[in-house]
Amino acid sequence: MNTEVFASRHIGITENDLPKMLETIGVDSIEQLIQETIPNEIRLESTLQLPEGVSEHEFLNHLEALSRKNSVFKTYIGMGYHESLTPSVIKRNILENPGWYTAYTPYQAEIAQGRLEALLNFQTMVCDLTGMELANASLLDESTAAAEAMTMLYDIRSRQQKKEGVLKFFVSEEVLPQTLSLLQTRSLPLGIELVIGNHEDFNFSSEFYGALLQYPGKYGQVHNYAEFVQNAKANDIKVAVAADILSLVMLTPPGEWGVDVVVGTTQRFGIPLGYGGPHAAFFATKEEYKRSIPGRIIGVTKDSDGNRALRMALQTREQHIKRDKATSNICTAQVLLAVMAGMYAVYHGPKGLQFIAEKVHASTKKLAMGITQLGYEQENTIYFDTLLVKVDEATKLRAIAESKEINLNHVDEKSVSISVNEATSHKDLELLLSCFAELKGDSSPHLESTSEEILPMGLKRVAPYLEHEVFNSYHSETELMRYIKKLERKDLALNHSMISLGSCTMKLNAASEMLPLSWANWGNIHPFVPLDQAEGYQIVLKELEHQLNEITGFAATSLQPNSGAQGEYAGLMTIRAYHRSRGEEHRNICIIPASAHGTNPASAVMAGMKVVVTKTDEHGNIDVADLEEKVLQHSQNLAALMVTYPSTHGVFESSIVKITKLIHDHGGQVYMDGANMNAQVGLTNPAVIGADVCHLNLHKTFAIPHGGGGPGVGPICVAPQLKPFLPSNPVVPTGGEKAITAISAAPWGSALACLISYGYIKMLGAKGVTDATRIAILNANYIKDRLKGKYDVLYTGERGRAAHEMIIDCRPFKAHGIEVTDIAKRLMDYGFHAPTVSFPVAGTIMIEPTESESLAELDRFCEALLAIRQEIDEADAENPNNILKNAPHTLAMVTSDTWEYPYSRKKAAFPLPFVSENKFWPTVRRADEAFGDRNLICTCAPIEAYAEV
Structure with missing residues (x-):
């Protein structure tokens, strides 16, 4: 085994595993499986033009060298972004955990x-x-x-x-x-x-x-808005x-x-x-x-x-x-x-936050006094942390400040604003003041504290805050560390077992991809610094754009959208701008298949489009006849088709090229939802199938972790005709020459998280990212065939194959009184997070194993589902007191003095031998959704606050 090949660490299946898996599936090779899964007409004719993968050690050295190209100045730009101090106990136990x-x-x-x-x-x-x-x-x-x-x-x-x-x-x-x-x-x-x-x-x-x-206002003035x-x-x-x-x-x-x-x-x-x-x-x-x-x-x-x-x-x-x-x-x-x-x-508590805020405000007052003593006019009459200073020679001041590695916010040629932050020390203030003194050709006055009240009574906070126990209990590192660990133990994450969520691609988030996020030279860069201070970032972001262009077959990429849904919206807004540039403002119809993600129609409506829904046929594919009818009906006003490929049903639809040509023939553009890109990379791409724009979920296919529900990154990749309309930013221009206005606040969105995807592609290389796709498809089909005869797969391709995911039909189990939710909850007892439940079809589960899981883990998951299938057969629709309806089983329940269930405690908590080796205990039994919605409590209220009335 070559220990320097990252793919062998990222991909869970080994060469020794292949004979068993291929035999189970009934193919002679992975290539045969791919040929039977992906239509030949959309297969790529050549390999991706990406460099060979590098080792983890080489990548970390490379990124460390690039980080040194970033210049970490003391930055007082403000404008919604401030240097802050991440407590080490939080960095170590949450960010890096x-x-x-x-x-x-x-x-x-x-x-x-x-x-x-x-x-x-x-x-x-x-x-x-x-x-x-x-x-x-x-x-x-x-x-x-x-x-x-x-x-x-x-x-x-x-x-x-x-x-x-x-x-x-x-x-x-x-x-x-x-x-x-x-x-x-x-x-x-x-x-x-x-x-x-x-x-x-x-x-x-x-x-x-x-x-x-x-x-306060953008340059620091605090207004009393009560009368307004x-x-x-x-x-x-x-x-x-x-x-x-x-x-x-x-x-x-x-x-x-x-x-x-x-x-x-x-x-x-x-x-x-x-x-x-x-x-x-x-x-x-x-x-x-x-x-x-x-x-x-x-x-x-x-x-x-x-x-x-x-x-x-x-x-x-x-x-x-x-x-x-x-x-x-x-x-x-x-x-x-x-x-x-x-x-x-929680760590600082109300008194700690008060200390930090008062320190920031006191430092700002000190600086204001020093600046006025030098003869400058400070314009803000009421301020918290930001000063607005009139400067006759702002350009000269910029040069002085940057020579001392300081960034100010240059409002115009005659004024600057300065935002003090938590990390600003007395020495920092002295250096700041010296810039203004040097401009005057004077020496800096001594910085002194002042008792002057800047905040009038009408603007001073008097209301208490953070009085709940949780904000007043964990102020030592020992206590917070234990509190964080207590909460962590209640959550099932990928560090415990496979999370086979269809459409969500819960793959490995490799440690080497994650480590640089903690490095100061990546973390301490303000989004509005001059570009020459972010050279390392610019190299990474431009290279990532190139990588994504190559993978999608498109001409340009915008990294600005900071979620998949924002990517959808950005893609549709570029299509809208394209039509308007051609004098076709009337094109406002967006056709969306009934099986689409819920964000698709929501995004279309937000983009000012009218949604027309098309049917799916009995095989789960787009009903082409219905689509043709809708396209002809709306031909003059057709703006776009939104399509997920492979489909939300886990199938590579063979009619996709015909579908995209139909849309183009009637003047529309094709938007491809990139949620299932993990089945495409290196084997086909959005450009080949005929799409014009796609968003990519970097938190799915490209290894950014889900983080419990975020962060996400959803860049869009576009064909040449849409490139001019990629979004810009009003402070640091980005995008095309006819750019639409901003999609997110920062010029390159969540730039720090983009380091992860850059590393994922850099370490895997052209062969590695393609092999990841092949193994993702292999793993899905292995699970499908291991479950054959016990669970029905709702949709497959024309040759009986699944893409990288599949939908298992659980509706027949209603005859036993069992709902799909019961299966989801029972899986917790086996130590697994449920697959996606009732999407896109009610009463089903959608399974996606990804390429990162080992054969042993795939087998454990299949054994759990097969055992649950036996439990379903044992269930009686007339008697809800069964192991599935009572799931999940908590530690308190299993260790109770009384046990009134018709099955053993062992079967409830340790149904298979592997469970006892790595038991995860659900913290609570089934949550009562209806009760919580009737009695809505969304803060840390005591238990008495939600007593039912």
Whole structure:
């Protein structure tokens, strides 16, 4: 075995495993299997033009050398991004811990109680600091959250406003430029008219349904918006505020003014800058809007024994349920980062946060006094951490500052802003001040503390916060380390067993791909620094774009979208811009198969398109006759087809080239959802099948970890005609010459996470990424044939093969009184996370093993499903007291003094020998969803708070 070949570490199947697997499947070789799976007309004629893979050691040395090309200056640019200090106990035990970063979205609550508790802490922290009633479990970034606020308030306009077509939304000129750009993107297809101006001059016209304010403003001025909000409410205008979360420790929370939404980012709560992300945004609102809030909400309920349990609440409001009725396509949160930010608050507690905020504010006051003593005019009358300074020779000041490795925010030729942060020391302040002194040709004054009150009484926080026990208990490293471990033990992640989630591609997130995320030269780069200070990042990002172009067969890539759903939206917006550039604004019909992901129709509606759904045939494929009928009917207005390939049913549809040609013949563009790209890489590609744009889930095919529900990265790759329209950024220009406005806040989205995918491709090389695809298809077909005769596979290709995943039909088991949910819960007793349940077909499970799993693990999983099949046969529809209906079985249940079940404790908890070797105990029994939704508690409330009334 060549120990330097990364593919042998990433791919779980060995040469010795192949004879058994090929015999089970009934083929002579993997190539025969591939030929029987993928239509020959779309196979690639040549191998990928990528370099050979490098060893892990070589890759880490390479990335370390590139990191030195990044210049880590002391950066005071601010603009929504601040250097922060990640406590080592959080970095080591969460960011660098696969028990946290390899977990999946907590749809199976019973084996996700730790992550759910950490997210409940996050929500509580946000509600306390903002003064709002309800918060979600994070969004993608501050600008996205602000755009979601705009569209949520648009959706909940009063009946009179909707009747009168009130479409205007006021945006304060103090709003961050990246947020304004994203608001422009989102408002355009919906017909919302943005009006940008000074909030003090706003006339509260009845033409407006909402307003967005920044607190503090983009250059640091703090405004008291109480009167504005009062006047807005009197005129039926909803108000959203984008707030700096650390400032809310000292400033009046916006909730006290009666605002409707508060948004922002928690980046400065211990999250690395990472050249723009990933960072967890927050979104807080009133409880009356609980059915409209975007993203996920974690709520308290009880389990079947009446014990406290947590789960995702109010899921019927999410895009995967509402589809084209959804007002948001958000399906990815930033869970890993939200967990870290919540733990930052747990670790520091209210007194620690107070200390940090007061230190930042005191440092800012010191700097302001020194600058004014030098004769400069500091323009902000009320500020928290940011000064706005008039400078006659701003260009000269920039040169002086950069010579001292300092970045300021150069507002214009006559002014700069300076944002002080948690990491700013007294020496840093002295060096900062010396830049201004040198410009004057003077010596620096002595920096002194001042007792001057900058914050007036009307803007000082008086309300208590973070009073719950969790924020006042774990302030030593020992205690926090144990608390984190206690929560980790409640969660089943990839470090325990295979997670075979169809469409979600839960593969290995290799340690060598993850390690560089902790390196300071990658973590401490502000997204708006001059490009020559981010040379290492620029090399990685450009090379990653090239790699993805080669893999997809397309001409260009944008890395800006920071989730798969954002990639969908970005792809459709480029198609929209393309049609408009050709004078075909009327093209607004988006055809989507009935089996598509829920985000597809939601994204199309957000892009201003009208969704037309096509049927699937009895084999699960797109009904080509129905599609032809719909295309002919809408030919003049056809904008796009959204198609997942291989299909959501796990099949390479042989009609795909015919389908894409049909769309092109009628003037439309083809958008390919890249969720199933793990079955394509190196064997076929979106360009070959006839697509024009696709998004790629880097958190699936390209090894970025799911992080418990985020981060995700969803870049789009496009054909030549769409290249000019790739998205830009208002601060650091990106994209094409006819670029659409921003899709996410940072120029390159979640750039830090892109290091992982870069490493994945770099280490595997052309052969490795292709072999990964082959083995993913092999593993899926092996499971399919091992289960043959016990479980029916709902759909296969024309020659009986699955792609990289398959759908198992569990509906026949209803005759035994068993539902698909019972199988999912029983799998927990065997130590496995359930596959995808009831998607895309109700009453089924969707299995995707990926290429990273060993034959031994595949066999354990099959043995578990076969044992469960025997348990189904033993079940009696007339008697629900059976092992499946009672699953999962907790430790408390199995060790109870009483046992009133018609099966043994051993069968309940240790049904197969391998289970006892590595037992995972579900923390709670089945969570009561309906109870939790009726009694919605989404913060750290005591158990008495959710007693049923």
